[in-house]
Amino acid sequence: MARLQLKNVNKRWGSFVGVDNFDLDIADQEFLVLLGPSGCGKSTTMRMIAGLEDVTEGEIWLGDRMVNNLEPKDRDISMVFQSYGLYPNLSVYENIRFPLRVRKVPKEKHRDMVMKAIEMVELQDFMDRRPAELSGGQRQRVALGRAIVRKPTVFLMDEPLSNLDAKLRVSTRAQIKNLQSKLKTTTVYVTHDQIEAMTLADRVVVMNAGKIQQVGTPTEIYDTPANTFVASFIGSxxxxxxxxxxxxxxxxxxxxxxxxxxxxxxxxxxxxxxxxxxxxxxxxxxxxxxxxxxxxxxxxxxxxxxxxxxxxxxxxxxxxxxxxxxxxxxxxxxxxxxxxxxxxxxxxxxx
CATH class of the missing domain: 2.40.50.140 (Nucleic acid-binding proteins)
Incomplete structure (x- = not known):
């Protein structure tokens, strides 16, 4: 079970409050989007879930484990970054295989697991290429394949489409939605793009100045905004x-x-x-x-x-x-x- 709970989570650097009393229960298999302008605390919240930032106060639970003090590698979480983070000297196949090597998954299982991930992100014709030979959309699909290959408990995605052009954003967005539906993995997705939030999310968390402004389905957020900030941020x-x-x-x-x-x-x-x-x-x-x-x-x-x-x-x-x-x-x-x-x-x- 991949229920994820953030209980009154705070992040401070001195007197500056990055995340203020974030309290949320994310259901197993839910696709949750953290939405807000730059500097609102959404990426900091995700980094605390991943273990890349320490929690100042509060608790983060994954299933029945509190993970505050666990190293990132021990949280069974995969993260897709905005910058792809691919190894330029490795092929598509080896980039996707890399998490299995790091986690010492038995070698005899690698090819089957990697090929399944490659098929899911539709890169069969590119598996021997290196990142420099790929388009931006293809590189992002390699990053997605690397995240899904080991079947983590939770996916974290930090603005994965922001480096793509408008046409690629639309097609890759559809692919992410389709992948999550097939994998049925709890996903937390960070974006400042309200169209991404409205099209991808089961629920949206709108944030501003480190605080949650509203939590709801895309329809609830759009039809009944909780305040003028949400009203002015959602919709085009x-x-x-x-x-x-x-x-x-x-x-x-x-x-x-x-x-x-x-x-x-x-x-x-x-x-x-x-x-x-x-x-x-x-x-x-x-x-x-x-x-x-x-x-x-x-x-x-x-x-x-x-x-x-x-x-x-x-x-x-x-x-x-x-x-x-x-x-x-x-x-x-x-x-x-x-x-x-x-x-x-x-x-x-x-x-």
Whole structure:
């Protein structure tokens, strides 16, 4: 069983807090993604799981063992790095075989184990090549093969796609998802790319400034963000956020007026809504303001206004035409809106 538990884990360097009270239970065979901006503590959390960083406070459990004081080699964890970490003088076959040699797996088992890993990452035609003769995507697949060859209890993946171009990221992402489904191995994956998180994860942990902001399925994170940080970090484009005042269910901000919201809260709030949930209309909308920009995205057009200090965008059909500066109307139903406390950023649930 590869249940992984982090119990109130902290990491400090002097007065600087890198990870603050990280508490999480990761289920056996779960694909968990740590998501957040650079410096948020996600890679530090992964390195503590791997044993590459010491835990300042708290406990890390793998199955029924607390592993805080175990050396990395004794934790039965495989890690895939952003930089591939391949041996340039070894072939693909020997790079993938290397973990078996280090762990003194009987030699008679090597070929069968290595060939199974090579087949899983689809490198049969490249097994005699060296890393310099491979593309970036192929090198990353060698790194994946090396991680899976010895069937570890847990996979750790630290931004493994960040060195690949956009097309390779898409295909390698699909391969990672397929591999994890076949291997059924508990996986912790670190990224700053919210598209990777949303497409790969069973659950996403959104982090900022060393703290967990929200834990949930991709759908939960997207549909009900816990605060304005999560709302602004998840989605492409991010959720529109407009500050204003709410009184008796009526929100009023610069250039935007929405009625029919929950009557309970009042005062300064931040209104949020997704670009795809609102729509452009001919007149009588909740927004009526000069268009700031129009962008053709291929399958749709993106209309943007500047409302006070905020840029607000809505997707519409790709045939829509207007000129910058034209007054454009948008309908924003109260049912699609999210409310956040402006001071704290926390979600207001009153419906």
């Amino acid at each position: 484009p991010a959720m529109n956020l407009v500050e204003g005042k709410l009184e008796k269910g009526v929100f009023q901000g610069d250039g935007i007026h929405v009625e029919g919201l929950p009557a309970g809260p009042s005062g300064n709030v931040t209104l949020g809504f997704r670009a795809e949930d609102a729509e452009i209309v001919e007149d009588q909308g909740q927004i009526a303001a000069p268009m700031y920009s129009i962008e053709l995205l291929g399958e749709a057009s993106m209309i943007t206004w500047r409302l006070g200090g905020a840029l607000v965008s809505i997707k519409t059909n790709k045939e829509y035409r207007a000129e910058i500066g034209d007054i454009v109307h948008a309908r924003i139903p109260a049912s699609i809106c999210h409310l956040f406390d402006t001071a704290s950023g926390e979600r207001i649930d009153d419906r």
